[in-house]
Amino acid sequence: MHQPYKPVSLFAGHYLDRNAWERDDAAWFEVARRDTRTRYILARGTAQLIVHEPAPHVVFLGGDDPRVAVVQERQAILLGWYEGARCVLIEDDSTDIVPPPGARFEELRPLSSLLPEREAGLLAYARALSIWRAKHRYCGACGAPTQPARAGHVLGCSNAACGHTMFPRIDPAIIVLVSDGERALLGRQASWPKHRYSTIAGFVEPGESIEAAVAREVLEETGVTLADVTYHSSQPWPFPSSLMIGFHAVAATRDIARHDSELEDAQWFTRAQIAAGHPLLSPRTSISWRLIESWFDAGWPVPLAELA
Numbered sequence: 164m165h166q167p168y169k170p171v172s173l174f175a176g177h178y179l180d181r182n183a184w185e186r187d188d189a190a191w192f193e194v195a196r197r198d199t200r201t202r203y204i205l206a207r208g209t210a211q212l213i214v215h216e217p218a219p220h221v222v223f224l225g226g227d228d229p230r231v232a233v234v235q236e237r238q239a240i241l242l243g244w245y246e247g248a249r250c251v252l253i254e255d256d257s258t259d260i261v262p263p264p265g266a267r268f269e270e271l272r273p274l275s276s277l278l279p280e281r282e283a284g285l286l287a288y289a290r291a292l293s294i295w296r297a298k299h300r301y302c303g304a305c306g307a308p309t310q311p312a313r314a315g316h317v318l319g320c321s322n323a324a325c326g327h328t329m330f331p332r333i334d335p336a337i338i339v340l341v342s343d344g345e346r347a348l349l350g351r352q353a354s355w356p357k358h359r360y361s362t363i364a365g366f367v368e369p370g371e372s373i374e375a376a377v378a379r380e381v382l383e384e385t386g387v388t389l390a391d392v393t394y395h396s397s398q399p400w401p402f403p404s405s406l407m408i409g410f411h412a413v414a415a416t417r418d419i420a421r422h423d424s425e426l427e428d429a430q431w432f433t434r435a436q437i438a439a440g441h442p443l444l445s446p447r448t449s450i451s452w453r454l455i456e457s458w459f460d461a462g463w464p465v466p467l468a469e470l471a
């Protein structure tokens with residue numbers, strides 16, 4: 164399928180064709196089971212089935228695998244078409260599936276940079292769905308159990324008198340590289356590794372636009388006001404349910420005054436300081452690193468990616 168944009172961050176790529184209309188087929192599960200090309204990936208809670216030899220990879224089970232034969236439709240979610248084959252997520256909630264030799268259930272986050280990018284994206288998508296489904300086993304309106312619909316992408320209340328319908332939950336969060344031209348405004352939380360600083364971030368609140376959230380978060384956490392805000396890129400971040408919406412911003416003021424306790428420190432850093440390795444930045448898989456990289460590379464002779 165046509166790829167209309169260049170993905171900027173991990174998890175943000177065009178790693179599968181969702182073909183969302185296929186979810187409307189009430190017989191989707193039988194169709195998937197009959198198609199011997201269908202591939203299945205397994206999750207147990209938020210952990211997903213991985214193999215490490217010869218290199219880290221997601222485990223795809225074929226339709227002829229006996230582990231798949233016992234799966235019920237309520238455990239299955241149609242993810243889309245991955246590398247040309249239908250891909251179905253199986254939630255092993257009864258934990259009775261015995262993994263193939265060498266495979267085990269693991270959390271995605273430490274594996275993010277070790278897996279092929281397409282596989283990391285696929286698992287991030289599956290993880291987001293698993294987390295949402297696990298938190299919506301019961302109707303938030305009347306408390307009755309929910310039941311899946313639309314190939315696992317919708318949960319409906321089983322109480323016909325209620326009829327409440329739930330859709331996958333995504334929490335929008337802004338993340339912004341604020342610059343005064345020469346310097347970048349970065350902050351750190353007390354729980355982070357020593358010397359690590361990152362871009363300013365926070366959740367969008369109800370009744371608030373994304374751009375207003377950028378200005379508010381920067382003001383709350385650093386006291387700096389903004390003159391200009393420009394969208395950069397976004398990154399799904401299923402730890403547990405965020406969509407990180409990334410911006411570059413130009414500062415209108417420079418004095419730092421923290422109004423909340425989210426950060427233990429915020430400072431302006433020059434490109435020379437960043438090039439010298441102080442502060443330590445977030446992992447390269449993060450949109451924070453990407454936002455800093457694109458600002459840094461615009462004013463430094465050596466790309467940030469080539470620096471140690």
Ligand SMILES: [Zn+2]
Nearest residue numbers: 302305320325
């Ligand atoms: Zn209900």
